[in-house]
Amino acid sequence: PSRTARALASKSLGMVGVYVPTFEGTYFAPILQAIESELRAHDQHMVAASNFGHGSRRSKSLNGMRFLIERECDGILSVDSYMQDDDLLALHKQMRRLVLINRVVPGMEDDCFSTDHDAAGRMAARALLAQGHRALATMHSVRHSFDVVARMQGFRAELALHGLQPAHEFVIDGLLTFANAWEQAGAMLAMAQRPFSALFCANDLLAMATLSRLQGAGLRVPQDLSVLGYDGAELAAYTAPALSTVRIPSIQVATHACRHLINQCYGTTLEVQRSFSAELLMRDSIAPGPHPPLKLTAA
DSSP: OOHHHHHHHHTOOSEEEEEESOSOHHHHHHHHHHHHHHHHHTTOEEEEEESOSSSSHHHHHHHHHHHHHHTTOSEEEEOOSSSOHHHHHHHHHHOSSEEEESOOOTTOGGGEEOOOHHHHHHHHHHHHHTTTOOSEEEEEESSOOHHHHHHHHHHHHHHHHTTOOOSEEEEESSOSOHHHHHHHHHHHHTOSSOSOSEEEESSHHHHHHHHHHHHHTTOOTTTTOEEEEEEOOGGGGGSSSOOEEEEOOHHHHHHHHHHHHHHHHHOOOOOOOOOOOOEEEOOSSOOOOSSOOOOOOOO
């Protein structure tokens, strides 16, 4: 049967819109693949928009969302950190079947799917403290997305419980990209003496760039500096040394967000998971620190 004829009869295009800031990188591309796979498994299709038009990143995101609404998608999945809460609430009035991934907006909680990034940030701090590291540095960006803000808040809060604070913070004035991390790792190399024994990076891309820059300068990881990433990128298992990271189950989050939207759009009753836990993957980039491991109670 003709898909056009079915669309006319059911008043549904069988098409879900997806907005992401970029199609590139170790985070967004696997999410897009997971969404497309889930939609195809239920005979639905995806139209994606990214970084749409001109102006600020917020403007581009809004333009992309409007583009998808104008395409008369049956529903929309958004994986974006540049739009404000009020923007998304306003868009939700235009498109009631709007589901957010890796973001929680007050007033839209039933349509939001995310990991507890604050708890995951605490997990990162606890992992380093348990290895005997107390002088901990961080690498992140001043242009934080909401999830990065939460993970850094959790990391600092866990340190504060033990009377500690970050020994040094490498702050990138820009996006969390490999190139920006490479530059910031250069600032680390310029230090005559590093006042820290371990580094927590806000994502795996930063951590992998740092590994490369440090080792290119003759510094050994983890002997001279332990490095911990965040996200659980597949490539992190294949760096040298293999990168320790806090794995966020992004694929599962996206898959269940997609199932929730399919249920809303097409009246199905697919099972939908709501709780997603981070996982610590200890690999070769972390060595025991110079202090006795802190005795940590269960999180």
